[in-house]
Structure formats: structure tokens, C-alpha cells
Amino acid sequence: MSVVALQLGQCGNQLGSTWFEALIHDVRPAPGPPRTDDACYREAALERYFHSPAGSGLPEARAVLVDMERKVVARSVAMAARSGEWRYADGAAVCRTSGSANNWAYGFAGPGEHCLSEAMESVRAQVERCDRLSGFLAMMSVAGGTGSGLGTRLCIRLRDAYPKAGLLNHLTWPYSTGEVIVQNYNAVLTLAHLHGCSDALLVQQNDRTHRVCAQLLRRPAVSFSHLNAVVAAQLAGALLPARVRRDPPAGGPAAGAYLHDQLGELLQALVPHPELKLLSLHAVPQLPESSRDFTRYDWKGLLQELHRETQSPAPPPTSLARLLVLRGPDAHATPLGELAAGGSLCRWVPPEAALAVWSERRAPTGYGKSATLLANDTAVISPVEHAVSKAWRMFVSRAYVHQYTHHGVSEEDFLDSFTLLEQVIASYRQL
Template structure:
């Protein structure tokens, strides 16, 4: 089954190009033919000459980033984007969600839907769609939300995963919190699951783990793409009976997003290090999984700075709130192990019932995928995708900042002139406050 990726805005297109580059390189270096074939079928279609073309659409209101992404793909010599798989205009959305959602989205709906339809029809069987976007700007967030709404209307029974890049807390755009609130509130009604990467976290990985001195957006996007690839590449599931998973999005959603009130997914991957250090490093499965478990329960996104003092609470102390306790309660977790001796690896205690909410058994809440093929040059690697309280704090902070701006009516007129009313803002705040409440009470 095949996955169609919709790359939206500057961030979505840059991350998407890095992702396909990693996936293609990893598939072609795979030690097993079945792995390579499964990966290529999932993410590429082949021309009559055998060239790999990404199952992807590139959408932006300005052509610069799309042109660069297509050029970078062609220069790789391994894969390319389709010649007619992109859509752009001459003018962007001005970092305004309302401009993207109310103006650019509806104006170009027919053209974008036709691009999607053509790409979907190239698939023998559609596993689902991934919409990749930022939440800070105007095109990625506004047009991205509108396009997701169109995808839901056209393909009501298909799985839709939204991958969101969360802005730096110090601010990239003055109205980024407005854009983020409107995006998340709408996507919560449309998407099956929302996978989030925080720029602040990825930036720290680049600095502290990869030892990059002058960090560029390309460096950040490459880390995000590496983590995404570690999820999306073929793996063996408990029910696959020795064959690589046929429906990656369906199995991801069913493993992690079992309740419509809980759709926010975070992730962490270990090890992550500078490529020059990989050849001189060795890892054991018990060591990797011990670190990964503690990263989960202490809500640490990278190996450095793990709080080893955090422990699962006693049964009598399971009730927690946003303000109390440092233990990160999980609703569901998906552990993905790749590489040498993978079948000998135990779960590292990530299936411990104490880590999960009391109303779902750990047998239902924990899923394990494995592949003996090393990923992206790492002999052993482990990825954890978690539906937990990990995003509770950044979500609450973002909503709080947006509410403070809204209370003083800052920049509201910029949204009203494009068709978003104050009532739309209030509905979005109400929706996300309910999400915050639900995750706060997860116990």
C-alpha cells in the first residue's frame, strides 16, 4: 500500500524533500531486497525507465522553495518529484492563517484537488495521506488546514496524518500563537493523528548531540526527517507474520490514537550523533531501551539531560494535573526497533503498566515494531512514538500566549478582514482548552 505526502508551505516542502532523500538512500542501502521493494512501493512510483518519482505534492503560495526542493531532488540522482506534482503562486499568505485558509485555499481548491486525485490514482492501494506543514506561518498553517479539510471531504475513509512543525518559543512570527491555535483546533476535527516536532527540541539535538556550530534550517529539517523516516520505513508488526507492514498509517493510528480526544503524538529517537562518530560507537539494546524508557517517563526528548530521579508513581498517587508531578503519563506508545540482533531485544520496560493510564491495559496501549535492517547508517536504533502528556506544557503555553494577545485585541483586525471572526477564535480556544483538560487528567 502506498502513502501520498502533501508538502505545504516552506517548512513542509523542506522537511518533505529531506525525508524522501533519507528514505530513498536507506531503501537502496537496505540489506534485504524485500525491505527495499516495500519501501519504494510505499513512497515512490517508477517511470517506464525505472526512475523513482516521489508520491508527493508540493504546494506553496510562492515558487522559490518548491523550485529549490525539486532541484535538490533531481540533483540527488536517486529520485525526483513529478514534473506536474506541484502548485505555486506569486504571492504568499503574509504569515496570516486567515489569508491562507479563507482566501488562498478556496481560490485554488480545484487545482490542488486535481493534483491530489492524479497522485492517488497512481497508487494500486492507498494507505493514507500525510500532510506536512508548519503551524507558525500563513501558507503552511492556513492553506495546510484548508487542504486537510478538502482531503477529509474527498477521502472520508482514508487515514490522514498531519505532521506539524512547532515554532520556536522565542518566536519566529509575531502572530504565530494565533496561527497555531487556529491550526490545531481545526485539525483536531479533521485528522486521525497529529505528529508534532518542536523546533526548540530539534535545535538542541543539533547543538548538543550533533555538535553543529552554526545551525541552519537544513540541519533542523534533516533531524526531523531522520526521525520521521525511522517511523515510516517498513517494519514487522506483531500481526504481520514475517511480512513487512502493508498499511503503515493505519497501523500507526490504530496503535496510538484510540480515542478522538487524544490525537497528539510526540517522538524521540536514539542514538543521534554526528555522522563522523557513528563508526566509532557501539550500542546495546538494553542500554538504548533503558535510556528511552527514562526519556519517556521524564519527558526528555534527547539522551543528554535525562532526569533519572523520575519514577512511576505509586497507585495511590496516579492522579496528576498540569501543575503537579514530573512523571509523564502515556495513553499509548509505539516502540520501533531497527538493526542488528533486533529479535533478541526486549522492550526495556516500556510495556510496564505503571507507565500508562489506568483505563487502558498496557497490552492494548503498547505496540512493538521491528526490522533487522539498520536505518540510516545506525547499526542499532530505537524510536518511540508516544501519545502522552509530553506536549501538554507547550500546548498550554501556546494557548496562554495567544489568549493574552486576544484579550488585548492585538492584530485581530488582520484576521477579521480575511473572514475570521472573534467567535472563530473563541471556538478554537474552547476546543484546545478541552484538549488540555483531557491530557491534564490523564491518569
């Protein structure tokens, strides 16, 4: 089943183009004699995320690009075309001539019905190209105006138009030191409004991704391109084709078909309660390119490293659900070690439902093995709580509130958003 990506705002478009570039690199034919399983993997990945035109045309990303400014979208389209390996479909881009000035209210209400209708028409065109639609992957920042404001309104419209399709929102969380003076307002409004329409909200913190780039990848000067490359690789580890891992039969490794509705299975595994839908993403290894060819990839060491990462800082988070995706030789059979124990588990979750495991024999691009963990646990609450606290302090002093009320977002809308997120935080704290 196919997934349509929504690249929303500057951040969403930059990440989205990097994500599709990572996908197309991953499905390149493996070196050596052709293998049937490699061909099946490539076919499954291309069918899920690309449309293959009749004839010899390049694969076209199943994506809609939306931004209030043309520059970033035009750059994404041009970079894809220059690659010579894939492209965006004609009519996939929806642009205007001016941005939203980091104002969530303007992005949510300002562009008007015509812009939303144009975006929905582009979505409809992509959906009609799918033999079967699994759902949508919406990539956006929570800090700005277009991606967060217009993106949120578009997601609400999508839920109404496609009520049975899955909707996974990938949310780029801003640096805690601040990129935009009103970023906490924008984050609170985005998260609160998406909570009612999205099936899961995957929160990816720039602070954490920056540490990966600076400390593990040893980048001397970290750029947004570096951040996007790390996030795209982590998403690929989670969302490229995989199989449900089962105990292998006596005759050999477990086979089975690739997950047909992988997005749907992911949402089912990770969101057992409709109020608790905040996810985080962890991946190992993270190594500088100069070290990769000289590194021995050992499953035991990788899984121990992943366990340490997910259990810090102390105290370890309380887990509601987790999904582990292993890629590389013997991924179907390697012992899980401490990850299988589940750590601190929510009291009402059955132990057998606490950890789902998928695997794929094919190694990821650039590494001999990889382990990716999606987690629904209390660790993700910290940045949300921080944003709500800072936004509330600004709100009680009425700082910048007039910029929002001018475009139709009332003080009651703010209060409703604060109330909803406080309830979500309290629910996670009670796990």
C-alpha cells in the same frame, strides 16, 4: 499500501524534500551479496512512498508540493532532479506568486477556490497512481500563513474527498522564543481546525530538535537544514517498512510479512480515543557523524537512553498509547527492559494495549541500530498549553485581530478554537 505526502508551505516543502532524500538513501542496496530480505524491504519502501514509471525512469515521490511562493518549491524539485536517484512527478507542484505574510486567515481563505481545486487535482493524480491508498502524510508548520492556513483548509477538503483514508499531520512547532509575532494565533487556529479532520497530530517542537542538533550532534551553528535532517531521520525510523514483533518460535526469529497498511496500523495503535490524538516522537541514538564509526550499538543501552528521554522532565507523563520501532540486528528478540513496563499508564487503558512493538532486521542509515518511540501522552500538552495561554492574552487585548477578521476569520472562530483546545488540554490532564 501507498502513502501520499503533502508538502505544505515553506517548512513542509523543505522538510518533505529532506524526508524523501532520507528514504531514497535508506533503500539503497546494502553492501555485500544480495539478500532476499533486503530486496523485499526495498520493494516495500519504494512501493509505499514512490511511483516507479514504466521503463527505466527515476522513482517519483508520491507527493504534492503546495506553496504560495515558487522559490522553495522550485528548489525542492530541482534538488530532487539533481540527485539522479529520484524526482517529483510533473504536475505535483502548486504555486502562486506571493506568500501569505504569516497570516493564517489569508492562507485559509485568501487563495480562493482555484488554488484549492488545483491542489486537489494534483492529489487526485497521485492517488490514481496508487494500487491501494493507505492515506496521507501532511507536513506543515503551525506558525506561518501558507502551510498552516492553506494547509489546514486543504486537509479539511481531503477528509471530505477521501473519508476512509488515514490522515497523519506532522506539525512543526515553532521556537518558544518566537519566530513570528502572531505564531501563537496561527498555532491555535491550525490545531483547533485540524483536530476535527485529522486522525493524528504529530507535534515536533523546534526547541527539542534544536537541542538534539546542538548538544548531541554538536552542531556549532544550528540551521533549519540541520533541524530538517534530524526530523526526517526520525520520521523514517517510524514509517519505513517494519513487521509486528512477536515472540519468536523455537526454530528461529519471528518472520512474517511487512505491515501492509503501516499508516493505518500506526493510527490504530496510537489513537484509542478520537479526542486524544496528539503525538510526540523520540529517537535514539543521536550521535555526531565523527563518532558513529567508533560507537558500539548496544540494545540495552539504547533502550535505557530512550526510556530516560521519555520520562523527563519529572514528573513522568501519563501514557495513553505508545509505539516502539526497533531497527537493526536482533531487533525481533531484544528484551525491552523498562520500556515494557509502560511507566505511568492511563487508568482505562489495558496494559496489553499500552505498547505496540515493530521491528526490522535492516539497520538504519548511519547507525548500527535505532529505536524510535511514538507516544500519545501528556508530555505533548505543555507546548500547546503555552501557545493557548499566550494567544489568549493577545486576543483579550485585541492585538492583531483585525488582520484576521479582514480575511474572514471572526472573533467567534477564535473563541471556538480556544474552547476546543482548552477541552483537549483538560482531557489530557485528567488521564
